[in-house]
Amino acid sequence: MSTTDTDVGGAITLTDDELYPYITHAGTRHWLTGPGLPGDGPLVGFGTLREHGLRRLADLAGDAERLAGELQDQLVIGALRTFDRDLESIVLDGVTGEVSTTYLHRSPAPMDLSPLAPSLEALVRFAAATEELTASGGNFASYETRFGPKAVTEVSDRLAAVFEGAVGEEVPPFWRMAALIRPLARIAGPGEGLVLDLPKRLLDEEFGAGGIMRFEDVDFPTALTHEPTRRFLRETGLPENGSVFQLDTEVPLPALSEYYADERPGDFTTDELPATADHLIRLGYLLEDTNLVVDGTTGTVLAWSEPDLILRPLNADISTLAFTLWLLHREKSLDAAHELSDAYEQLAATMSQTLATVDPLACDPTPALPGDDGWRYWPEIFEDQAGGTLYR
Incomplete structure (x- = not known):
């Protein structure tokens, strides 16, 4: 498999020859030869695709013969990220175009796929919307100076709508916790002499x-x-x-x-x-x-x-x-209602990134x-x- 890619304006794109025979899904082929994937961001990174090209799970697993047949042809294209390290591998189904995550073991341990997005286009849109929320930009620019419980609820609903518009009510865990936890960073505005002015x-x-x-x-x-x-x-x-x-x-x-x-x-x-x-x-x-x-x-x-x-x-x-302390207590209530800790590492990363938005130190x-x-x-x-x- 080719290990080259074309970098157009920072986007990672592949040629038709590099996609063959691994990706047959028309929409995915169009996306990878056209708009492509963004460079590494704070939530998702595609450095492995830029560096190595398309690679099957079967080529990377420690014991490919023990890998379930439906997983062998899944393509590793990137990783979920937190700060400066990777969490889980992002894999692509070349036939359906669906995107999932998995832990890439170099051992015969079984692998499971967790849904991440129905397509590459949706994945890019989900990540961009979440980053806009964090930076109070794009569709969330009007919230730059708005804080408090009402702002948290409105931002949460708006981000959830982006996800639900593509996948319905069954939002993958990574994005569900993004919609529930990341908006909590807007509970308090700037304080006088302190970083925050907590609501009374x-x-x-x-x-x-x-x-x-x-x-x-x-x-x-x-x-x-x-x-x-x-x-x-x-x-x-x-x-x-x-x-x-x-x-x-x-x-x-x-x-x-x-x-x-x-x-x-x-x-x-x-x-x-x-x-x-x-x-x-x-x-x-x-x-x-x-x-x-x-x-x-x-x-x-x-x-x-x-x-x-x-x-x-x-x-x-x-x-x-x-x-x-409030964020941690609130998270426990949300976990009780939405079972967020079933995807524990994703939840831990979301909590740290949310805290860093408010208090980088x-x-x-x-x-x-x-x-x-x-x-x-x-x-x-x-x-x-x-x-x-x-x-x-």
Whole structure:
């Protein structure tokens, strides 16, 4: 099989000779010799087609003879993507033109196909609409300055209509979760002194009024000088139990150095604690060995790992921390209604990409602090299927 392709204006196209004999579906042949497929994007990438041309699953599987007959001639053309890595392979049926995903095993393990789109044209349209939503462009440009529950519902319905217009009510999982979860990034607009201005009582409605802890000025240590953070903790508060976050309700809130000196003397030396421990306010913990702290001067939210002795960025500020906890709680409700976690890796990628839309710092592995190794809590915890963070 030829490993060449023609790159026209960034689109990946193939010649009739390169399609023969693998693709007989007329509409697919027309698409690949005409408009073609876009270059790699944030959701789908076709680098494998650009680099290798058309290849059958039977040519790539570890034991082709054990591959189900109907799968052998499926053509690998690309991959679903998250940030800078591939998730599942995108495969094309050359006879019907239907597009699916699968995990490409180099072993005799069985493969399953999950539907992705009825055609290449629909796949390109689905991806473009989802990217427009994220960027508030194209059909979603009118929502650039609109936020709140009503905007979320309208955007979700509009994106779902794009998918349902091509496939009916049986929308493939990847796009169904895109329509349900990605619009949640529009729940809050820009804040004053903080990244987000959360709708009033958003957390109360999600977690229950009795599940939200609000603080008073007397609860704040002198090291907490960042006024927008103080205001948020007074007026909005945080969930006492955010599933993966346990708020410290023993007030007043201590600096990290005070917490260890008073509650766990001798566990860590001064040299082992972060150099800024006197200015890091402990809000609670993510795991029993990971403290959640806020920088009292800047308002940045950080995670202090005791086993690693590393201070890592967690969220841009207290408002995006609250959004993250709300997003995770909302996802569980959506999973209960729509069984999103049946496609767990796709769901984890969608959650990380949605969070990154609101708070890039939370998912950016670029080292930002002394000793920072680039490990980021939220993407890792979303992807931990064994831990079951995203299961309802």
